[in-house]
Each structure stands twice: as structure tokens, then as C-alpha cells.
Amino acid sequence: MQVSTLKATRDGGVITVGISLPTSPHSAAAVIWRFSADGKREAEVGELTSLVPPVPIGDAVTNNSKKFYVRGKVLNENDNPPVPFQLLVTVGQGGKALLIEAPTEKEDSRIGSKDVRFIYRFVVEVAS
């Protein structure tokens, strides 16, 4: 299970999350849920699409030790034959990207006539 760690700073500004497909003519949508440090679901904190900039999910102090679960879909464009795609999740603070990663938990690395589900998890750690 892929779980990334965002090393945030107390005064670094708001944490943001975005998804993008910089080299694939596709779009994607995802929802972020916040979980407590012991794994209980607390709230839905954001909606992401690849057509809008990253969205804020709160400051670093409030989110310290919190877990974030991104669940989304890359939408198919009825491609035949199927094509590869590159999906990136960007997690940043204060407008600066700190994590830019491709989710490894996804149904397929190619897309044809069926949407592709993906999951990405990260934990926020504020440096003391």
C-alpha cells in the first residue's frame, strides 16, 4: 500500500492537493477524505479535477498527523486501441509543490473505453 508523507512546516501556509494529466489528453476527478491518526474517517475535505488548480485542505498544524485518502477516476474517451496515461497527484504547501507522485494503486496503466480507478494516500507530518 502506497502511503506518502508530506513534511510540512508550521508556518509554511495552507496545504493544497491537485491532480493532473500533463502528458495525456484525458481528465480525472477525485475526492479527498481526512482520517484521524488512528484511521477513523473524519470528513470529506475536497473535490479535485484535472481541469482546476489544486484545492486547499487546511493549514499544517490542524492537519498534523492526519491521514488523507484520495479516491478518483480517470475518465475514458473511448480510445481504441487503448492508450497509456500518466496521472500525477501534487501535494504542496503555501503554493509550493512538495510531493508530485503517480499513484501506484490504480486499475490499469492504460485506458480505452472504461474509466480507471485510482487511490492515493498521504500523511501530514509537521516538523517540530
Add this chain to the structure above:
Amino acid sequence: MSHGRCPTALAVLVSVGVIGSCTYSAWAAESKEQQLRKALERTLNSPMFGVPESPAFELLPEKASEVVHILTPKDFAAQAQTWFDGDKLKVGVAVDARPFVRTGGSLIQYRSSRFRQIAYRTVLSVGTALASEGSNDALFAAGLRIPIVNSGDPRLDRDLLLHMRRLASTLVSLKRDPPSDWNASLGDWAREDSLDQLTTGGESQSDGILRDYLAKHWNSRSLDIGLAGSGLAKRTVIARDNLLSDRAGVWGALGLPISRSSQLSVGGKFSWARTDSSGQETSRRSLGGRIQSFPTEDFSLSLEGSKIWAQHHGRDGLDDNWTHLAAGAEMYVPELGGWLGVTYGGDIGRVDDQRARIDLRYALYRARIIKRG
């Protein structure tokens, strides 16, 4: 199931009477049904008005049952190694790929560049087959399909409205089913989703929006080009002395909407074949147009005309040209669970085929012939 060929339009009425007395057991005559359907297909000559999905496979005597989709140059290199056994070419290879998929860029970049669209949509196909049954020689073919214009491409929807609607509906469905716990996997999610989709026939709302869009734009402007060439490897050996050119083909097709339910297609094709003996057909050119109309989902019409020129090796006297004209209608008969097709047409002025003439044909079959696109 029923019937074949008759001289007058009266036969249509007679055939309807025959259909009325048909029973489902008649479907058992599979080969007969297929033969009659093929005869109607030949009259309508549909392949003439489009570019084959995979031009390379058109030049091979047998189409492979399964086509391998290659994604990256690395996949291609790995696949290519499996096509050879030493210096011998293996038969039964069938692959396709989008060689310029990297040029697509992001959705926004793709939408703003005609070059990116053409390059991204281009499909390369490669295949091999035995030259003929029992032969020691292998044929190999490669081809490109280049969709130059495709106004029905969902990526080019007006102001991204299609994408916005699909993204919004996807977000709604994602929010409806939050992850049950932090460790919830893709498998857990897929199971929850499939339960949800039982109520929608296995289709998400986003898929439904895309399907509707594609159905509405089936006859959008399109311009396609196809190119393919094939060679023959004697005794399947890949060596300079064993290789011969075999066939080549060029296709062009233009599609234009003439109403919501109708389309005009103009198509041209040139094919060339290596010939060893005098009198064999060495090249064929054809040019024609077709109007297809689908007033309802269960009723369709087709009207077409084309001109064909055939040339022969060393025997100019055998060269021929003729006109192909055809009209066809197809109607779904729910009581029989199949289609009733009627065509009127054939070849005019063809000297090499005494059977070629204008005929009325009709048949009942399960898979429709007149299709969109």
C-alpha cells in the same frame, strides 16, 4: 434463413409473407443465413466508403482473431522479438499501437493543436500470416490509419461542457460512496461500485453521458486516410533474397452530416498487387459516394454509387471498368428477433463477370448490415 434473388419488387411482398410463416428453428440454417447476408453486404459494398480500422490486416488473407495493443516503444521492442524464430518470421502476429501517443499532451494542449490531434489518433498496425493454406511462405504487412479530421472526437467538445458534466457526475458518485476505512483497497471499491451499478445496468452516469454524446455525433465531419503495404517472405525466411513486395493499398474517406440521422460518405481506394503471370489483376481503383439514413433505431436506408477500374498484368484487353449502384433498406422484425434486409443493385458494365447485373435481393438475418459510421 430465407431467400435469395428475384426479378421484381413483387418479391418483397412475397418475402414478407414467407417471413410471417417462419419459425425460430429456421435460424438453425446458419450457413445459409450467412450466405444470404453476405450477398446483401456485397450489393451494398460498404467497405468501399471507409478506411479500415487496421489497414495492414486488409492485405493479409486471414485476420488474426486477437489483436495485441502495444502501448509504448519499449512494449513494441519486446513484442518485435517474439515475431521471429531465428531468421524465420512467425505467422499469426497482429498488433496495433498509437506510435505518436506522446504528442497528445494534456487535454487543453490537445484541443488547441490540430497537429497533436492527428498524431495522437494515428494508429499503426502490423501483422503476419501464411500466404495461403499449406504454404511455406509468409506474408507480412504494416499500415497506418490517419484520422485527419474527427469532429465527433469527445475531447473536442464545445467549451469542455461534456467533460464538466462527466467530471461533476463522477464527483457525485465518488462522494456517495466514501471509503469504508483507511485500508479500503481498489478491490473493495470495485465491489461497492458494481453493486451500485446493478441499478443502472452496469453503466456509470458519466459513461451514459459519453455514450449519448457519441451517439449524437455519429455522423460528424471526418476525414481519414489509410496506407498499407505487404511483402512476402519465401519459406518464412527474412533475408534479402527471400523477400518480395506483395500488395499495397491507399484508402481515403470523407464523412459529412446531412441531417441528424443521415450521413454522406465519399470514399476512394487504390490497391496494387504483385502478379507473376499475365492476365492477373494488378491494380484496382475505386471512387464513390454513399448516403446512409437512420430515421429510427429499427429502420435504416442506404443509397450508393461508385466507379471501379481494374488493370491486368500484360493483358490490356482484360482491363475493365464498371459502375456499382445499390439501394438498400433494413428493418428490425421483433417477432423474429432479426433484421429484414432488401437491396436493389449490382454492377453495370462489368465484362469479366457474367453474373454481374442489377438484382433485387432480400434476406433475414440476426446481425444488421447498415451501421452508422
